[in-house]
Amino acid sequence: MEITRSTAARRRGHHLTAHELGEKQAGVVTRAQLSRAGLSPAAIAANITANRWRPLGVHSIVLHCGPLDERAKHWSAVLEAGPRAYVDGASSLVLGGLKHFDATPLRVTVPRGARVRHRGASVDIRQTRRWNEDDIDREDVPRSRTPVAAVRAALWARSDRQADLVLTMTVQQKLATPGEIAAALLAVRRDRRRTRIDSLLLDLAGGVGSLGELDVLRGCRERGLPEPDLQALRRTSARTYYLDFRWSWFRVCLEVDGIQHGWVQNAIADALRHNTIALEGDIVLRLPVLGLKACPDDFFAQVEQALVSRGWRAPTSYGVGTSYASRPMGPPAYDVRG
The missing domain is CATH 3.40.960.10 (VSR Endonuclease)
Structure with a gap:
């Protein structure tokens, strides 16, 4: 009887640890994190079979069966992509507060040479040679800092017009100043849009608001x-x-x-x-x-x-x-x- 009680208490402790971790990550965790918390593959599978949890991809699991909010979707994308992945570009801007801008598919960046663990239809995982730890904000979902994200969103935009739009909206909504974005642009040495972005930032600094x-x-x-x-x-x-x-x-x-x-x-x-x-x-x-x-x-x-x-x-x-x-x-x- 004591062994049974001890086992049950240990399981409750493992589940409590898993949910504490999930609270920091919008309810989304990886199988590896659950394993480190003490849950066996069989225990993880049992919770999924019982419809208490559900898998979101190859590596991530959400600790409920309800709808996902945007924060949970971003966490899932990062956890699926790998340990050094972070949300980037326009997706990072939306996560940081940019409104009325379509940032699909969700953009995730990993260092050049990293093994991309899993790609989904709704997530665009790219390698970058500009990977720099100082560019990442890890306060919540790992994402590129807003000025860096604005520059990359403009560089990766489907058209020059969309590049103009995302930079103008970022400044208009006071997420970053033209000066902050210009400082982040210094890291970009060669790109066909660099001159255009330089010119636009000067106009935005001069008062252009739309x-x-x-x-x-x-x-x-x-x-x-x-x-x-x-x-x-x-x-x-x-x-x-x-x-x-x-x-x-x-x-x-x-x-x-x-x-x-x-x-x-x-x-x-x-x-x-x-x-x-x-x-x-x-x-x-x-x-x-x-x-x-x-x-x-x-x-x-x-x-x-x-x-x-x-x-x-x-x-x-x-x-x-x-x-x-x-x-x-x-x-x-x-x-x-x-």
Whole structure:
């Protein structure tokens, strides 16, 4: 009888140890961890057969049979990939708080030369020559630090546009500053997107807060228009406003309207702001994000017309109405007399 009680107590102790470990890892453990906790393969199999636990892959087991939350899925991916694996790229950003960005499949990084233990359809396990312990945040699920993750997410993005989006959203949601991301970029010596990322980080540091604003800034450069101030402070007799773009010397403003500007409460506030600024002498132009995609040249022609009406001179080799594609690149000319 004593032997039976002792065995039962030992088993309870083993299960308690397993669940304590599981609490730190969102309920997910490896077979090796369970073995070190004192559970035999037969005991593990018995718990699975009894529907108390269930396997998630070759190596990991969840200590319940309920649905998995995102944290548990990330733990499972790391534990399946190997002892030095960590969540990386856009998946790490989402784990760190990035919202409204699709980071599927889940990206996991292991050192170059490591034996990849198991690959699943929903997990992308890659080897990297840039593996560095200092890049890893091990506070919870092992993941790349946010600035490092942002750089890698941009390098691995399916398109340049997606690279712009993930970096802009990371800065916009205040997960990392442009300076922090730029510091992480120093570790990247060669990549076809490195120059593009450098340029984008300078724009983000200058105040760009969305892809629409980035498109406007690039559109001005491509068309030889003077670059505006970003997130410009405009004081009126009524109050102080922040404007998306303002050519302060010429008192021309451009507001980029996203979907949220069409909401009733925003439409009223935008109209009041527009009218107040216009009444005090500024030209205020509005550019819906849809317009940037559908007919950008038409809107940029209006921007140029407004600037010319306030004293800006296009280089004499071309004037207002000249096809943008035929214009040479070069610095704009300014004339602020009068």
